[in-house]
Amino acid sequence: MIYMIEDTINGILMGSIYGLTALGLTIIFGVLKVINFAHGSLLMVGMYAAYWAVALTGLHPYLTLVLVVPVMFVFGYYLQDIVIQPIFRAEKNVREPITVIIVTTGVWYILDNLTLLVFGPHYRTIQVNPLRGRMLEIGGLMISVPKLWGFVSAMVAAAAVYVFLQRTRMGRAIRATSLDRDAASLMGINPYKVYNVAFGIGTATAGIAAVTLVPFYNVFPTVGVLFDIKGFIIVVLGGLGSIGGAILGGIIIGLIESVGPQFMTATWTEAIVYGLFLLVLFVKPAGLFGVKYDW
Amino acid sequence: MKTDQPIARRMFRFFTAAVLVLMTAMPIHAEETVVRIGNIIPLSGPSASVGQQGKNAREMAVAEINAAGGIQSLDGARLEMIYADSESKPERGVAEAERLINTEKVHVLTGCWNSAVTYPTTAVAERYGIPFIVPVSVADKITEQGFKTVFRIAAKDSWWARDQFTFLKDMEVEFDTPVKRLAFVYENGDWGKGMAGQWKTLAEKGGYEVVLDExxxxxxxxxSPVVQKIRRARPDVLMLVSNAADAILLTNTLAAYKVKPKAIITSGGGHADPSFLEAAGENARYLFDIVEWETDINKPGAKEANERYKAAYGQNLTGEAVDAYLAMYVLADALERAGALDPAAIRDALAATRYESGKGMIVGYEAVEFDSTGQNKHAALMMVQINNAKSDLERITVWPKNARRKGYTPVFPMP
Known part of the structure; x- marks a missing residue:
């Protein structure tokens, strides 16, 4: 029984971090209607930023949020503004422009290979940090402290993004653009500006996810790919464009991965995750928590 | 000046003439006996770096043998190396073997590192009766074709698992710590599953209880779900097969969950990756890893050989390089006893090899002696332990015992 509780807690904690890594993907899709294949690479960039910030200053990993989040926002903002926007303008009559997906794939390859070139293929972890390997022990129960921090960050980040979209003027503009780009621009909203901001926010959340991962995970040039695949499954599971769905989708995956191995080998849980993914696509293509309209 | 030819052209003519004269003079000098050794190794393509290591090591050994007077029984015959690039492709290996035998008239062949290349290429050598020395290609089947001309120096694939178990048994005896419960955790690819399959058979034979097979x-x-399973299975010894990222993650997660079996035995791969020690740090302490060769090996001549190699090529010797280096000495030893360049005589001399001491013997095991299949029956792997002998964590050779680093006592069981 205690094993069950332990695994469920680990599943929820790790799952919420998966949800956080997928949050940016779902935000960007919700607004731009484009699957951002470079999302894992953005996460990787964030992880390198956080890694170097901690390695060079020796600060508490979570203090690097102050640095990583603005840097990632600006990075995402201008990535969209300079690299992706011209394609959007060229394809402005298409609701879901395919070429943009290809551009994001290009960005993914360029970022991964640039990192490989600059930092080499080494695996890095932060050696000295107050969270590394820390465990909360309650009776026989072991809970990973860095994952607990990750869980809290995921909840706060998701709530903050939600409130921002609901309550602020920019948030309303983002939602309007996401509902109907043409109508929004008739109301005086510059959709390209909105895209920049949405991409910036998506990238910044990838930055938050990166900070939560760095205390207990390795940093290497292709780290994004591992989380990318999971991210796609999560957003489809939770419903593309749904913020709550991303977090819940992440937790579902986390639970399968964590509780499943007690009944089977760890290899099988992967099969179950993909099986569930296909099942959801068949039965409820909008995702478990997807909405018929986008926001 | 116009009528005068430029000095460069005149020089060119002179040298061309000189070279031509020298070339015609060559056959006279070539009467001294030369042993022609064909080497088919990957010098381009995906395995080029390891092929180059093999080439460097061969060059070093051959230079030493020639400098020491060549093969005495053949009137000081020199060894002459002819290289062919396999590009890691089986069909290239086969074609190059044909060319080396028919056109270059080699007396002996060596190669090819990639098991997939070695396997079909040895068949060509067998057909022509040319002895084929395989310094290292691990696939078991290479020496299981019933060939008479194939001689493998290094241990074969299935011996890695065998040596891990032999090591464990030796540790149990040396430190008087019986081990009963084993946990097998491995990546779910061909490599991991293959190793685990052999572990299961060996565990059954050794009377161990397998408490986890994951x-x-x-x-x-x-x-962490996998680590939780390990923790709950409470094994005495944990055996791992991991690639790079998962080796680090697993080691760090095991430490976080305070899983402390008596020993963790790993299988190279991710655990031998240069960034593993750096990324896992203190959490990797006391781990035992299997390896072909390590620079700190306590064997006469090993340190000096490594220094010569490093001075010449700027890198430390690797397992592959050492096998190639030893192969050349084994060949020289056989040639010495054969006293002839006839392939059959060389083959018979190789089959009768018992090479125990000499400059090439810088490996962890005791001798080179081939069984009826042509496999070096003494070949074995080594085990290292990660610990700090001086300041930083490093890989310290602990097994076989006679190759153990001087002054180091392995830590078993883990504190």
Whole structure:
């Protein structure tokens, strides 16, 4: 029984971090209607930023949020503004422009290979940090402290993004653009500006996810790919464009991965995750928590 | 000046003439006996770096042998190396073997590192009766074709698992710590599953109890569920097969969950990756890893050989390089006893090899002696322990015992 509780807690904690890594993907899709294949690479960039910030200053990993989040926002903002926007303008009559997906794939390859070139293929972890390997022990129960921090960050980040979209003027503009780009621009909203901001926010959340991962995970040039695949499954599971769905989708995956191995080998849980993914696509293509309209 | 030819052209003519004269003079000098050794190794393509290591080591050994007077029984015959690039492709290996035998008239062949290349290429040598020395290609089947001309120096694939178990048994005896419960955790690819299959047979034979048999995907982003299973199975010894990222994640997660079996035995791969020690740090302490060769090996001549190699090529010797280096000495030893360049005589001399001491013997095991299949029956792997002998964590040779680093006592069981 205690094993069950332990695994469920680990599943929820790790799952919420998966949800956080997928949050940016779902935000960007919700607004731009484009699957951002470079999302894992953005996460990787964030992880390198956080890694170097901690390695060079020796600060508490979570203090690097102050640095990583603005840097990632600006990075995402201008990535969209300079690299992706011209394609959007060229394809402005298409609701879901395919070429943009290809551009994001290009960005993914360029970022991964640039990192490989600059930092080499080494695996890095932060050696000295107050969270590394820390465990909360309650009776026989072991809970990973860095994952607990990750869980809290995921909840706060998701709530903050939600409130921002609901309550602020920019948030309303983002939602309007996401509902109907043409109508929004008739109301005086510059959709390209909105895209920049949405991409910036998506990238910044990838930055938050990166900070939560760095205390207990390795940093290497292709780290994004591992989380990318999971991210796609999560957003489809939770419903593309749904913020709550991303977090819940992440937790579902986390639970399968964590509780499943007690009944089977760890290899099988992967099969179950993909099986569930296909099942959801068949039965409820909008995702478990997807909405018929986008926001 | 116009009528005068430029000095460069005149020089060119002179040298061309000189070279031509020298070339015609060559056959006279070539009457001294030369042993022609054909080497088919990957010098381009995906395995080029390891092929180059093999080439460097061969060059070093041959230079030493020639400098020491060549093969005495053949009137000081020199060894002459002819290289062919396999590009890691089986069909290239086969074609190059044909060319080396028919056109270059080699007396002996060596190669090819890639098991997939060695396997069909040895068949060509067998057909022509040319002895084929395989310094290292691990696939078991290479020496299981019933060939008479194939001689493998290095241990074969299935001996890695065998040596891990032999090591464990030796440790149990040396430190008087019986081990009963084993846990097998491995990446779910061909490599991991293959190793685990052999472990299961060996565990059964050794009378161990397997308390956990768990494959996991190498791409896993969270290994704490696997670590939880290990913790709950309470094994005495944990045996791992991991790639790079998962080796680090697993080691760090095991430490976080305070899983402390008596020993953790790993299988190279991710645990031998240069960034593993750096990324796992203190959590990797006391781990035992299997390896072909390590620079700190306590064998006469090993340190000096490594220094010569490093001075010449700027790198430390590797397992592959050492096998190639030893192969050349084994060949020289056989040629010495054969006293002839006839391939059959060389083959018979190789088959009767018992090479125990000499400059090439810088490996962990005791001798080179081929069984009826042509496999070096003494070949074995080595075990290292990660610990700090001086200041930083490093890989310290602990097994076989006679190759153990001087002054180091392995830590078993883990404190």
């Amino acid at each position: 494959p996991y995907p190498s791409t896993a982003t969270d290994l």
